[in-house]
Amino acid sequence: MTSARTGPGRGGVKGARRPQVRLPALEEFGGAELEPDGDYDGLEFRERDLAGQEGGGARFMDCALRGCALDGTGLRHARFLDSVLAGVTGVGTDLAESTLRDVELTEARLGGTQLYGAVLERVLVRGGKIDYLNLRQARLKDVVFEGCVLVEPDFGGARLERVEFVDCALRSADFTAATLKDTDLRGATELSVAGGVDRLSGAVISTGQLMDLAPVFAAALGVRVED
Template sequence: MALSQVGAFVSGGVQHGRMVRRAAGGPGVKAARRPELRLPAPERFEGGRLEPDGDYDGLEFREEDLTGQDGGGARFLDCALRGCALDGTRLSRARLLDSVLAGVRGVGTDLAEATLRDVELTDARLGGTQLHGAVLERVLVRGGKIDFLNLRGARLKDVVFEGCVLVEPDFGGARLERVEFVDCALKGADLSGATLKDVDLRGAAALEIARGVDRLSGAVVSTAQLLDLAPVLAAELGIGVEG
């Protein structure tokens, strides 16, 4: 593979804090559009259990234990899930619209092929979350830690990861457009087969790419990040480095 195929735009700008947010969308990259949520006063959810293909409008799920429940295909509009347990919760093909998920926690939450539009996910503690084949548009992920996030084949447009830790996220075959990483630790990321457009990595506090470094075309990195990635890039290009 020729060096030109990597195609990442290199910036020498400041990498952290407010300077990053002002720099986002600068030369070579378009800024992501963030969700602007104004939830109406919610009513407390008192339905007991989630239902497949359920319809939830203007509800607040507070400290609910949704472990193992099935809300596949359900629609959540103007909803707030706060401090809920989502261990093994099935939300595949669900639609989360104009909603907030705050302080949710769980392992193995299934959101495969779900749609998240105008959603804020804050201070989450999640592991093994399945979002493969999902569509994320105008989504903000702020704070918290997500281990082994599966976004294979997903479509991300106008998504911001801010102040969070992503451990071994899998973007294999995903399409990322106008995606920003701000003060976010990206550890062991898999970009195999991914397509990137206007992806801003300059603000990542840590940037580790385990696989798919050849898919960085369409991304922006800082000079310091490029130097950190040099060994991986050299290995990808078959360049031997000695001395």
């Protein structure tokens, strides 16, 4: 696995390093269901119904999950390394305090996914829609959200470094108590902030986004705007 930068970045912002996952020849997963602390290496999970299964603490190395159902799947403390999750769906997937390193998540349809306290490093989220994503207290480094829709994502208390939003709709995001560094919001096609606008230091926005967010900034500063 190698990683590549998107470029030197604009306006002095350091660009995120994207994962370049190159999977080996994979074997089909032949087990009945996931196991806690399981060790999965070089396996493909294709259109498997993993809803409600418990795989907490499991390790996925050089794996592909394609079209799998993850409703209520327990993956707390799991580790996904050099892996691909494509077209996964689910509500209430528990990935709290998990690790995603060199991972591509594409065309996902998820709701209420729990990633609080998780570590995301060199992760690409491309396409799809994720509602109510819980990233509270998570650490994101070299993460790119591209061409996706994020509805009410919660970054409360999270640390974001070299995070980019490219052609991505970011709706009612909460940055309360978050820490941002080299976070590039300029590529977001939609940007609305429900909380933590005072924590956007370390982020870069466009002039148009500044105008759109002016009422939020004014409210945070206690400024009344009247004509």
